Amino acid sequence: MDMNAFLEQSGLTKEALTHNAWELIPSLSGAIFVLLSGSLFYMITRRLIEAGLKRTPMQRSLIRITVRTVYKWLVILLTIIFALSQLGFNVTAALAGVGVLGIAVGFAAQQTLSNVISGFGIFIDHLYRVGDWVTINDHYGEVVSISLRTTKIRTLDNTFVSLPNSLVTNTSVTNFSEQGMVRISAKVAIPYAEDIEKARKVLVEAARHIEGIRRDPEPEVVVDALADSGVNLLLRIWIDNARQEQQFTFRLTELCKKALDEAGITIPFPQRDVHMIGK
Template sequence: MDSISQWFTDNQTMLQAFAIQFIVALAILFIGKLIAKLISKGVQKILTHKGVDQTVISFIGSLTYGLLVLVAFIAAISHLGFNTSSLVAIVGAAGLAIGLALQGSLSNFASGILLISFKPFKSGDFVEVAGTAGIVEEVHIFSTQLRTGDNKTVIIPNGSITSGTITNYSRKATRRIDLVIGVSYDADLAKTKEVLTRVVNEHELVLKEPAVTIGVSALADSSVNLVVRPWVKTENYWPVHFALLENIKVELDKAGIEIPYPQLSVHVNQENANES
């Protein structure tokens, strides 16, 4: 015990200096975390004021906070006298090893950065990505969560999204409905177009501009096909689509215009039939 006491007595000055350094290092770390939190909140507030998507705001806020805390931690370690260059080298080597082991995850991470930066879609948009169509619920740094039309949750890796085609049905304010209506070859085309025009124009959700396009698109095997292409607001696409199909069928029936279905005509050679 005497030797220990003597050691403390001999090294009292050094211990006091280290204690002061340790307290200062803790203060640096504590104050650094407070500053990081304040800056992170400030950045999120600015982005919110600018109308940036909430997913992007959350990610940037978290990233800002994490980087500033890391800086504060390195500063605290440096104040204690540790060689931070060695620490950075160790972290770098560990990061390289982890990166090689997690190449797929890093690809998804990089893709997440691209999605958040360039914003090809945002939460609430109806999109088709990686062969799946649905409403975007959340965009995470590694994956994107969609809700399909039948209320299924689909989680898609971001790497699969950025490596393929992205179709955003919600980006534009208006959409065009493309309908193909087949009528009999015996039908009066002028009367048919008149009925189709009337049905489309009577629907209150169909836009007046751009004007609807109605015309013959093909002379098919069993029918004369006409295209009906009205414009609607994006959110009204499916209600108008379903309503127009039903109304067109009803009005064509009233007008006596036949909507044919594929038929196969078989002609028997009477002479060969008698010989048999």
């Protein structure tokens, strides 16, 4: 079937089609202009908003999410609605439809919305930042990314754990990096017969030779407990970077054993005294 036959069956003429096409051109031009203007508006305002927010205490991750996700999609949505209005669509009905759709999506994605709301809570409460070392839900590692839905941490085994933000806000979070320096302790026991002051001087002097620790506060040894088999001591040092916490913990534990061995101080084994009472 050729074009003329199709037009005849449809009750249309070439003149009518040409007239309608010419009438549509201004609407299409207006819609394209709105889309291009919306894109240009976003690119210009994004930089201005980011520059302004960076002067505030707001975290960089929250700025990026707010501007490049929330603000971006808001501009896209409004631009599409105004472009449709240029094509003759009812903007009021479109906005009402978006509202109804938003309610429907809210009911269908309650868990996702819970994670998003919790994500904003993490930023507002300053629980942690990218680069902080934390323990969340028994997972210890470095925070490598924070999104509106999840927090991703890298463990010491170089594995990545993604935690829903709703879980993060409903569990305890230990941040080892918030105040910068971190204290590390190593526990060691000495026999009751040994002099505590002698053991303290031996351990403190050995700790002072560890490279990379803080000199202020200085290393210290405190009595942790009077246990069944001996006196439990804690050797404490401070470091600047929480990233090195476990590395220094292992070194400190080994140092305690070597320093006490060189000083002739033994580490007691678990022991029990049994008294036999004759008949």
